[in-house]
Amino acid sequence: MDFNLNVLTKIGKEEDIEPIKEAIRQGILVNPRGMEPLGAKGLFEVMTDKYKGQLSEDTVKHTPWTRQFHTRSATDPNGEAIEDLVAWTEKHWEGLVLKPAHGYSGHGIFVGYKQENPKKHVQTALDAGDYIVQQLVPLGLWSEQSTWPILEERSLFLKEWQTDFRCFITDEGLQGFLARFGGVPTNVGSGGGIQPLAILKNDMRPRVAVEKINEGLLKLGYEAFVEIQNEVNKKAIEMGFTYLLGPIMISLRPRLLTTDHIGELRQYARNLWQDALKLEELWRGGELDDLVQVGPEERELALKQPWRGSPALMVSDGLFSFGADLMNG
Known part of the structure:
Protein backbone atom coordinates (compact mmCIF):
# COMPACT_ATOMS: atom_id res chain seq x y z
CA MET A 1 0.00 0.00 0.00
CA TRP A 65 22.73 16.92 8.51
CA THR A 66 19.05 17.30 9.40
CA ARG A 67 17.05 18.69 12.30
CA GLN A 68 13.29 18.81 12.82
CA PHE A 69 12.39 22.46 12.51
CA HIS A 70 10.65 24.30 15.31
CA THR A 71 11.62 26.52 18.23
CA ARG A 72 14.15 24.35 20.05
CA SER A 73 17.79 23.80 20.88
CA ALA A 74 19.91 21.47 18.75
CA THR A 75 23.45 20.81 17.53
CA ASP A 76 24.92 22.13 14.28
CA PRO A 77 26.71 20.12 11.54
CA ASN A 78 29.93 20.33 13.57
CA GLY A 79 28.29 19.11 16.75
CA GLU A 80 28.30 22.55 18.38
CA ALA A 81 25.34 23.58 20.51
CA ILE A 82 22.55 25.71 19.01
CA GLU A 83 20.42 27.51 21.58
CA ASP A 84 17.71 28.66 19.15
CA LEU A 85 17.40 26.64 15.93
CA VAL A 86 15.05 29.17 14.31
CA ALA A 87 17.41 32.10 14.85
CA TRP A 88 20.39 29.97 13.80
CA THR A 89 18.60 29.00 10.58
CA GLU A 90 17.98 32.64 9.68
CA LYS A 91 21.62 33.49 10.35
CA HIS A 92 22.98 30.59 8.24
CA TRP A 93 20.26 30.75 5.58
CA GLU A 94 22.57 30.61 2.54
CA GLY A 95 23.77 27.11 3.36
CA LEU A 96 20.47 25.53 4.37
CA VAL A 97 17.26 24.06 2.97
CA LEU A 98 13.81 23.95 4.56
CA LYS A 99 11.47 21.20 3.38
CA PRO A 100 8.31 19.38 4.53
CA ALA A 101 9.12 16.21 6.43
CA HIS A 102 6.39 14.34 4.54
CA GLY A 103 6.64 16.25 1.25
CA TYR A 104 7.22 15.06 -2.30
CA SER A 105 7.82 16.42 -5.81
CA GLY A 106 9.81 19.36 -4.44
CA HIS A 107 6.71 21.18 -3.19
CA GLY A 108 7.13 23.53 -0.24
CA ILE A 109 10.94 23.52 -0.37
CA PHE A 110 12.87 26.71 0.42
CA VAL A 111 16.49 26.67 -0.77
CA GLY A 112 18.43 29.31 1.14
CA TYR A 113 20.80 30.59 -1.52
CA LYS A 114 17.96 30.86 -4.06
CA GLN A 115 15.39 32.64 -1.94
CA GLU A 116 15.79 35.95 -0.16
CA ASN A 117 13.89 37.09 2.91
CA PRO A 118 14.68 34.15 5.22
CA LYS A 119 12.33 35.43 7.93
CA LYS A 120 9.37 35.05 5.56
CA HIS A 121 10.21 31.47 4.57
CA VAL A 122 11.14 30.47 8.10
CA GLN A 123 7.78 31.74 9.33
CA THR A 124 5.98 29.87 6.55
CA ALA A 125 7.66 26.65 7.67
CA LEU A 126 6.85 27.30 11.32
CA ASP A 127 3.21 28.05 10.52
CA ALA A 128 2.88 24.90 8.39
CA GLY A 129 4.63 22.69 10.93
CA ASP A 130 6.22 19.30 10.21
CA TYR A 131 9.26 20.85 8.49
CA ILE A 132 12.94 19.93 8.62
CA VAL A 133 16.05 22.03 8.11
CA GLN A 134 18.94 20.43 6.24
CA GLN A 135 22.46 21.43 5.37
CA LEU A 136 22.68 22.27 1.67
Missing part, protein backbone atom coordinates in the same frame (compact mmCIF):
# COMPACT_ATOMS: atom_id res chain seq x y z
CA ASP A 2 1.36 3.41 -0.97
CA PHE A 3 -0.81 5.60 1.29
CA ASN A 4 0.82 7.27 4.28
CA LEU A 5 -0.97 6.40 7.49
CA ASN A 6 -2.13 9.98 8.04
CA VAL A 7 -3.73 9.93 4.58
CA LEU A 8 -5.36 6.59 5.35
CA THR A 9 -6.86 7.83 8.61
CA LYS A 10 -8.13 10.94 6.83
CA ILE A 11 -9.82 8.78 4.19
CA GLY A 12 -11.30 6.76 7.04
CA LYS A 13 -13.30 9.77 8.18
CA GLU A 14 -15.23 9.71 4.89
CA GLU A 15 -15.02 6.08 3.73
CA ASP A 16 -15.11 2.61 5.25
CA ILE A 17 -11.50 1.46 5.64
CA GLU A 18 -12.20 -1.46 7.98
CA PRO A 19 -11.11 -4.00 5.30
CA ILE A 20 -7.74 -2.25 5.08
CA LYS A 21 -7.44 -2.16 8.86
CA GLU A 22 -8.17 -5.88 8.96
CA ALA A 23 -5.50 -6.48 6.30
CA ILE A 24 -3.06 -4.56 8.49
CA ARG A 25 -4.03 -6.64 11.52
CA GLN A 26 -3.47 -9.82 9.50
CA GLY A 27 -0.13 -8.53 8.21
CA ILE A 28 -0.96 -9.07 4.55
CA LEU A 29 -0.12 -5.65 3.09
CA VAL A 30 2.98 -5.64 0.89
CA ASN A 31 4.69 -2.66 2.52
CA PRO A 32 4.21 -3.21 6.27
CA ARG A 33 2.56 -0.30 8.04
CA GLY A 34 4.87 -0.71 11.02
CA MET A 35 7.74 0.84 9.09
CA GLU A 36 5.80 3.77 7.63
CA PRO A 37 6.29 6.15 10.61
CA LEU A 38 10.04 5.85 10.00
CA GLY A 39 9.74 6.91 6.37
CA ALA A 40 9.54 10.67 6.95
CA LYS A 41 12.55 12.90 6.34
CA GLY A 42 12.48 14.04 9.95
CA LEU A 43 14.03 10.72 10.90
CA PHE A 44 17.28 11.87 9.27
CA GLU A 45 17.92 13.65 12.56
CA VAL A 46 18.30 10.25 14.20
CA MET A 47 20.95 9.32 11.65
CA THR A 48 22.93 12.53 12.09
CA ASP A 49 22.66 13.06 15.84
CA LYS A 50 22.72 10.98 19.01
CA TYR A 51 21.93 7.61 17.41
CA LYS A 52 24.43 7.80 14.57
CA GLY A 53 26.89 5.75 16.61
CA GLN A 54 24.46 2.83 16.48
CA LEU A 55 24.15 2.94 12.69
CA SER A 56 26.53 1.98 9.90
CA GLU A 57 29.14 4.44 8.75
CA ASP A 58 27.70 4.10 5.23
CA THR A 59 24.25 5.33 6.24
CA VAL A 60 25.58 8.25 8.26
CA LYS A 61 28.00 9.28 5.51
CA HIS A 62 25.27 9.39 2.87
CA THR A 63 22.73 11.31 4.98
CA PRO A 64 22.81 15.14 5.14
CA VAL A 137 24.75 19.61 -0.05
CA PRO A 138 27.57 21.30 -2.03
CA LEU A 139 26.07 21.76 -5.48
CA GLY A 140 29.26 20.72 -7.24
CA LEU A 141 28.89 17.23 -5.77
CA TRP A 142 25.64 16.82 -7.69
CA SER A 143 26.52 18.74 -10.85
CA GLU A 144 27.39 17.16 -14.18
CA GLN A 145 27.52 18.50 -17.73
CA SER A 146 25.34 17.16 -20.52
CA THR A 147 24.92 18.16 -24.13
CA TRP A 148 21.73 20.20 -24.52
CA PRO A 149 20.03 22.16 -27.32
CA ILE A 150 19.38 25.90 -27.43
CA LEU A 151 16.19 25.89 -29.48
CA GLU A 152 16.17 29.63 -30.16
CA GLU A 153 19.70 29.55 -31.57
CA ARG A 154 19.47 26.07 -33.11
CA SER A 155 22.75 25.09 -31.49
CA LEU A 156 24.14 22.74 -28.85
CA PHE A 157 26.08 23.49 -25.68
CA LEU A 158 27.24 21.81 -22.47
CA LYS A 159 24.64 22.52 -19.81
CA GLU A 160 25.33 22.09 -16.12
CA TRP A 161 22.58 20.11 -14.41
CA GLN A 162 22.07 19.03 -10.84
CA THR A 163 21.77 15.25 -10.58
CA ASP A 164 20.07 12.90 -8.18
CA PHE A 165 20.48 9.17 -7.60
CA ARG A 166 17.88 6.86 -6.07
CA CYS A 167 18.35 3.26 -4.94
CA PHE A 168 15.55 0.68 -4.81
CA ILE A 169 16.17 -1.84 -2.04
CA THR A 170 14.30 -4.95 -0.87
CA ASP A 171 14.94 -7.74 1.60
CA GLU A 172 17.01 -9.36 -1.16
CA GLY A 173 19.27 -6.34 -1.50
CA LEU A 174 19.77 -3.69 -4.14
CA GLN A 175 17.28 -4.06 -7.00
CA GLY A 176 17.80 -1.03 -9.22
CA PHE A 177 18.31 2.70 -9.60
CA LEU A 178 16.73 5.89 -10.84
CA ALA A 179 18.85 8.83 -11.99
CA ARG A 180 17.29 12.28 -12.19
CA PHE A 181 18.58 15.64 -13.39
CA GLY A 182 17.30 19.19 -13.34
CA GLY A 183 17.52 22.32 -11.25
CA VAL A 184 17.34 22.67 -7.48
CA PRO A 185 15.39 20.64 -6.48
CA THR A 186 15.72 17.94 -9.14
CA ASN A 187 12.30 16.39 -8.45
CA VAL A 188 10.40 15.44 -11.58
CA GLY A 189 7.34 17.13 -10.09
CA SER A 190 9.34 20.37 -10.08
CA GLY A 191 10.41 20.10 -13.71
CA GLY A 192 13.33 17.69 -13.41
CA GLY A 193 13.98 14.83 -15.79
CA ILE A 194 15.21 11.25 -16.00
CA GLN A 195 18.73 10.26 -17.02
CA PRO A 196 19.57 6.84 -18.50
CA LEU A 197 22.16 4.74 -16.68
CA ALA A 198 25.12 2.89 -18.15
CA ILE A 199 27.85 0.71 -16.65
CA LEU A 200 31.43 1.64 -17.57
CA LYS A 201 33.23 -1.70 -17.85
CA ASN A 202 36.74 -0.61 -18.85
CA ASP A 203 39.38 1.31 -16.90
CA MET A 204 38.42 4.72 -18.27
CA ARG A 205 37.60 7.24 -15.55
CA PRO A 206 33.92 8.29 -15.52
CA ARG A 207 34.81 11.95 -16.07
CA VAL A 208 36.83 11.11 -19.19
CA ALA A 209 34.05 8.87 -20.50
CA VAL A 210 31.45 11.59 -19.91
CA GLU A 211 33.58 14.12 -21.77
CA LYS A 212 33.91 11.73 -24.73
CA ILE A 213 30.16 11.09 -24.82
CA ASN A 214 29.41 14.81 -24.68
CA GLU A 215 31.96 15.42 -27.43
CA GLY A 216 30.26 12.80 -29.60
CA LEU A 217 26.83 14.30 -29.00
CA LEU A 218 28.09 17.77 -29.88
CA LYS A 219 29.51 16.40 -33.14
CA LEU A 220 26.06 15.14 -34.11
CA GLY A 221 25.03 18.72 -34.72
CA TYR A 222 21.82 20.43 -33.73
CA GLU A 223 19.49 18.89 -36.34
CA ALA A 224 20.46 15.27 -35.67
CA PHE A 225 20.51 15.76 -31.90
CA VAL A 226 17.02 17.28 -31.79
CA GLU A 227 15.67 14.61 -34.15
CA ILE A 228 16.91 11.88 -31.80
CA GLN A 229 15.65 13.77 -28.76
CA ASN A 230 12.19 14.16 -30.30
CA GLU A 231 12.06 10.45 -31.11
CA VAL A 232 13.01 9.58 -27.52
CA ASN A 233 10.34 11.95 -26.18
CA LYS A 234 7.73 10.46 -28.52
CA LYS A 235 8.49 6.93 -27.36
CA ALA A 236 8.41 8.05 -23.74
CA ILE A 237 4.93 9.52 -24.14
CA GLU A 238 3.72 6.37 -25.92
CA MET A 239 4.96 4.35 -22.94
CA GLY A 240 3.14 6.65 -20.51
CA PHE A 241 6.35 8.19 -19.24
CA THR A 242 4.67 11.30 -17.87
CA TYR A 243 4.18 12.91 -14.47
CA LEU A 244 2.41 15.86 -12.88
CA LEU A 245 3.72 18.40 -15.39
CA GLY A 246 3.24 16.18 -18.45
CA PRO A 247 6.05 14.56 -20.49
CA ILE A 248 9.25 14.04 -18.51
CA MET A 249 12.57 15.42 -19.77
CA ILE A 250 15.02 12.71 -20.78
CA SER A 251 18.75 13.19 -21.19
CA LEU A 252 20.53 11.53 -24.11
CA ARG A 253 23.78 11.40 -22.16
CA PRO A 254 23.65 8.58 -19.58
CA ARG A 255 24.81 8.73 -15.97
CA LEU A 256 27.86 6.48 -15.75
CA LEU A 257 28.68 4.01 -13.00
CA THR A 258 31.56 1.56 -12.72
CA THR A 259 31.38 -2.02 -11.49
CA ASP A 260 33.12 -0.83 -8.31
CA HIS A 261 30.31 1.68 -7.80
CA ILE A 262 27.77 -1.13 -8.10
CA GLY A 263 29.60 -3.10 -5.42
CA GLU A 264 29.66 -0.09 -3.10
CA LEU A 265 25.95 0.53 -3.67
CA ARG A 266 25.13 -3.09 -2.88
CA GLN A 267 26.99 -2.72 0.41
CA TYR A 268 25.20 0.55 1.12
CA ALA A 269 21.85 -1.17 0.50
CA ARG A 270 22.66 -4.02 2.88
CA ASN A 271 23.76 -1.61 5.59
CA LEU A 272 20.72 0.62 5.16
CA TRP A 273 18.36 -2.35 5.46
CA GLN A 274 20.01 -3.41 8.72
CA ASP A 275 19.97 0.16 10.01
CA ALA A 276 16.26 0.39 9.23
CA LEU A 277 15.71 -2.70 11.38
CA LYS A 278 17.60 -0.99 14.19
CA LEU A 279 15.50 2.15 13.82
CA GLU A 280 12.28 0.14 13.96
CA GLU A 281 13.50 -1.51 17.15
CA LEU A 282 14.26 1.90 18.67
CA TRP A 283 10.87 3.29 17.65
CA ARG A 284 8.86 0.33 18.93
CA GLY A 285 10.81 0.64 22.17
CA GLY A 286 9.64 4.24 22.53
CA GLU A 287 13.11 5.75 22.13
CA LEU A 288 12.20 7.85 19.08
CA ASP A 289 8.87 9.24 20.25
CA ASP A 290 10.27 12.78 20.38
CA LEU A 291 11.38 12.54 16.74
CA VAL A 292 8.70 10.46 15.03
CA GLN A 293 5.61 12.64 14.76
CA VAL A 294 2.60 10.33 14.48
CA GLY A 295 -0.97 10.64 15.70
CA PRO A 296 -2.61 8.08 18.01
CA GLU A 297 -4.69 6.47 15.23
CA GLU A 298 -1.67 6.19 12.95
CA ARG A 299 0.46 4.80 15.75
CA GLU A 300 -2.17 2.17 16.54
CA LEU A 301 -2.24 1.02 12.91
CA ALA A 302 1.55 0.96 12.68
CA LEU A 303 1.93 -1.12 15.82
CA LYS A 304 -0.50 -3.72 14.45
CA GLN A 305 1.83 -4.69 11.61
CA PRO A 306 5.49 -4.79 12.62
CA TRP A 307 7.98 -4.84 9.78
CA ARG A 308 10.94 -6.73 11.28
CA GLY A 309 12.66 -7.14 7.93
CA SER A 310 9.78 -8.75 6.05
CA PRO A 311 9.58 -8.22 2.24
CA ALA A 312 9.17 -4.54 1.40
CA LEU A 313 10.43 -1.91 -1.02
CA MET A 314 12.74 0.75 0.39
CA VAL A 315 13.69 3.83 -1.62
CA SER A 316 16.76 5.87 -0.74
CA ASP A 317 18.15 9.08 -2.25
CA GLY A 318 21.64 9.00 -0.78
CA LEU A 319 24.52 11.43 -1.27
CA PHE A 320 26.39 9.84 -4.16
CA SER A 321 28.97 11.08 -6.64
CA PHE A 322 30.36 8.77 -9.30
CA GLY A 323 33.40 10.65 -10.49
CA ALA A 324 31.95 12.94 -13.15
CA ASP A 325 30.78 15.71 -10.82
CA LEU A 326 32.08 19.25 -11.18
CA MET A 327 33.34 19.50 -7.60
CA ASN A 328 36.16 16.98 -7.84
CA GLY A 329 37.37 17.78 -11.32
